Amino acid sequence: MTTDSPSPTDFIRRMIIEDNESGRFGGRVQTRFPPEPNGYLHIGHAKSINLNYGIARDFGGKFNLRFDDTNPTKEEEEYVQSIIEDARWLGADWEDRLFFASDYFDQLYAWALQLIEQGQAYVDDLSAEEIREYRGTLTEPGKESPYRNRSIEENLDLFKRMKEGEFPDGSRVLRAKGDMASGNINMRDPVLYRILHATHHRTGDKWCIYPMYDWAHGQSDSIEGITHSICTLEFEDHRPLYDWFVEQLGIYHPQQIEFARLKLTYTVMSKRKLLLLVNEGHVHGWDDPRMPTISGLRRRGYTSEAIRDFTERIGIAKNDSVVDIALLEYCVRQDLNLRAPRVMGVLNPLKVVITNYPEGQSEELFAINNPEDESAGSRKVPFSRELYIEQEDFMEDPPKKFFRMAPGREVRLRYAYFITCVDVVKDDAGNVVELHCTYDPATRGGDAPDGRKVKATLHWVSARHAVDAEVRVYDQLFTDANPNDPPEGKSFLDLLNPDSLHVLNGCKLEPSIQAATPGQRFQFERMGYFCVDPDSTPDSPVFNRTVTLKDTWARVQQQR
RNA sequence: UCGGGGAUCGUCUAAUGGCAGGACCGGGGACUUUGAAUCCUCUAAUCGUGGUUCGAAUCCACGUCCCCGAGCCA
Secondary structure (H helix, E strand, O other): OOOOOOOOOOHHHHHHHHHHHHOOOOOOOEEEEOOOOOOOOEHHHHHHHHHHHHHHHHOOOEEEEEEOOOOOOOOOHHHHHHHHHHHHHOOOOOOOOEEEHHHHHHHHHHHHHHHHHOOOEEEEOOOHHHHHHHOOOOOOOOOOOOOOOOOHHHHHHHHHHHHHOOOOOOOOEEEEOOOOOOOOHHHOOOEEEEEOOOOEOOOEOOOOEEEOHHHHHHHHHHHHOOOEEEEEHHHHHHHHHHHHHHHHHOOOOOEEEEEOOOOEOOOOOOHHHHHHHHHOOOOOOOOOOOOOEHHHHHHHOOOHHHHHHHHHHOOOOOOOOOEOHHHHHHHHHHHHHHHOOEEOEEOOEEEEEEOOOOOOOEEEEEEEOOOOOHHHOEEEEEEEOEEEEEHHHEOOOOOOOOOOEOOOOEEEEOOOOEEEEEEEEEOOOOOEEEEEEEEOHHHOOOOOOOOOOOOOEEOEEEOOOOEEEEEEEEOOOEOOOOOOOOOOOOOHHHHEOOOOEEEEEEEEEOHHHHHOOOOOEEEEOOOEEEEEOOOOOOOOOEEEEEEOOOOHHHHHHHHO
């Protein structure tokens, strides 16, 4: 009844358990992830991968990676490589079972000949537009093509000549004989093959006819011995076709099961929209850290463990749903809290001079690398007369609940000393540019021997020892929780958040960060989780903010 | 309205004829050398109307609303 582990029996696993009990597939379980190489993987795909791979793993079955590469006009090798990399990074293991639908083109062709010979497929000369007209509408039946009753011999001849390249693109198609009056439009003589004189990323120019999804997918599953072919809801009314083809061919019959695709608030998930964002330059590529792509999330600093945890927490069902992106952020904080070493970094520096600290002197203070992980050890952080603190940690005229630095107030510098603000230096425009403070030498390490308390602990960096860095802070890509549903006359692009990226320069980081390499993740204490960007060099380090820490103070401020 | 699918706390998801549970979000509190983490705690739901039943989120009937489908895309 109550399960505290998040992974459990969703309706798909229950179906599999039933199949195993009835011996339907001989107790065998084999799943697959079937991406089309026409874009990068996104977190919706991660849901599918973790579902399919997780099922295979949990049931002691097998998992295949199969590219659904039946449309050479949209598919590219670059996408194949990125998908393999991302799927692996997510933790999926297909062992030696990396397949391509294009591996099966010969078999698919032979099966098409079989269907023609059985009198169940024909070559149609109607134009694309005519086919559409003949198909009818959602509420009215279609009518049969005048070419539907060609002889088997003529169909065989024409289809072979289609394959030989005798006809131009679009001039003919091979269609199955379905039922032009069916309420399910997929059954109204679906197209099996179209003529495409295009170079395929794997088969080159060998073919000029290419199978449609419906003709390729089920039979590919059948060839691979897939038991449970899991796909998303929009394929639900393709299932009768899926079943019909394998039955007519008399081949092994897998079970198609559909579940709801993932939607997330404040982002878009369709490959078409993501491609548009990339092509129109609204983001800097598929791996832009604001993208919901796997490569974007990785660059942002997400771990595959956090993503897997997320895909387990959201569950599997058939309800259309939109998951709050706050859950994803919760998952990555949860994971990074345990593994990210802490470091001090000031994003918006405010200079502090400790007036009673000797000029030219410095010392090293003890700091813990990760309070959640003792094995992470400790480090030394340099302290000196001139420091930086965060601008937002000082207010000249603080409201009631603000208990950070203010004139006359004493606070703790993390791992260092208690300091008291004695003077505020301003520029001509009245901006606070520097604080003069005194420190209490007796509070070294951060504890007052007399037991007095301070309400705030601030992070800081010694000015002389600081590493300058660029920090890229991100906000949601869209201002609207559901950019898929823009107001009348607007596009989802109109809902783009103009402030989704802020580049901060001159950020001050403690020197221990110097050796960090791209991909490394840190918690900047009190500020959030950050990760070294691939653009980073030893001379000019660049960090991405993965996510802020949960910020109670920020919430209090918003309520005011 | 032709076919297919779906409606449970704000969100996601359990309960498959027997106490509507969990997680996220939000509120309150404890603790605190991160306003973090952790811990405690609270708010909050069965689309509607009938029916069957000792008992209905679950079964039945009739409604309502939402999603998908008319690519030579997948």
